[in-house]
Amino acid sequence: MIKKWDSNEITREYFDSLLVEMRHIDSVLPSTKLELYGEVFDTPIMMAALSHLNNVRENGMVEMAKGALAANAVNWAGMGDEAELEAITATGARTIKIIKPYADNDYIFHKIEHAERCGVMAVGMDIDHSFAGNGQYDNVLGMQMAPKSLEEIKSFVKATKLPFIIKGVLSEQDAYKCLEAGVKGIVVSHHHGIINYAVPPLMILPRIARVINHRIPIFVDCGISNGMDVFKALALGADAVCAGRIIIEPLRENGAEGVKNQIKKMTEELAGVMARTCSPDIKHIDPSVIWSRSF
DSSP states (O other): OOOTTOHHHHHHHHHHHEEEOOBOTTOOOOBOOEEETTEEESOSEEEOOOOOGGGTSTTHHHHHHHHHHHTTOOEEEOSOOHHHHHHHHHTTOOEEEEEOOBSOHHHHHHHHHHHHHHTOSEEEEEGGGSBOTTSSBOEETTEEBOOOOHHHHHHHHHTOSSOEEEEEEOSHHHHHHHHHHTOSEEEEOOTTTSSTTOOOHHHHHHHHHHHHTTSSOEEEOSSOOSHHHHHHHHHTTOSEEEEOGGGHHHHHHHHHHHHHHHHHHHHHHHHHHHHTBTOOBTTOOOGGGEEEOOO
């Protein structure tokens, strides 16, 4: 039964409501290469900022990183201790570290500094973990969270020479503030349904993309399940996407090899759609190929 309030089901319905126009004349073999922060990857499909994957597979976060490296994809890391991040980056996977909005800002600065020492390619914060569902400050594994002001975010941006990314942007208002804060990337996301009836990321993505106007990269997550989903996100304004739950079973069954194979499969699906829409590369996908179902 469809749960009308479930943001993840709403997001899936929205993905499936978008139709794709075929274009064949003058099409070429497409490139799925992603250029990000001065580096080049084979795919715009990145790992999501997952955490605590030892219940999925032993050393799950490290195995995920190894899979990303094998697929020449960007790896992300969520909440975890310092030893785990050190092991993740030791694989050689180019990793973006996302830090929770801890109430203790000194702890955040410490986490930023540690991530820098580990050699991550970027660092950021998932601002949507500030509050619990009861309107009080969130508490994650015994760690107190707190909302962050624009000035606090500016201080985090200034604390590092690395690109600083804000995850959990689902409004034009926050997009404008991210630009003002000087962040170098945003993730359009409702954090897998952290609030009911959330706007699907792809529904608001074109508005956010107009605000950002190519000044910084836009990433999208929540419900990315196949190459067609990736194509729709790129067409509507994303520079890359994060795949999370879709890699869990491959990770559980085959570790790094499973992750690599899943990312490569989705990348091939993306290339297939690009070829049939005259999309030569991921920066040149015409948004007018996307139609909204109205019948």
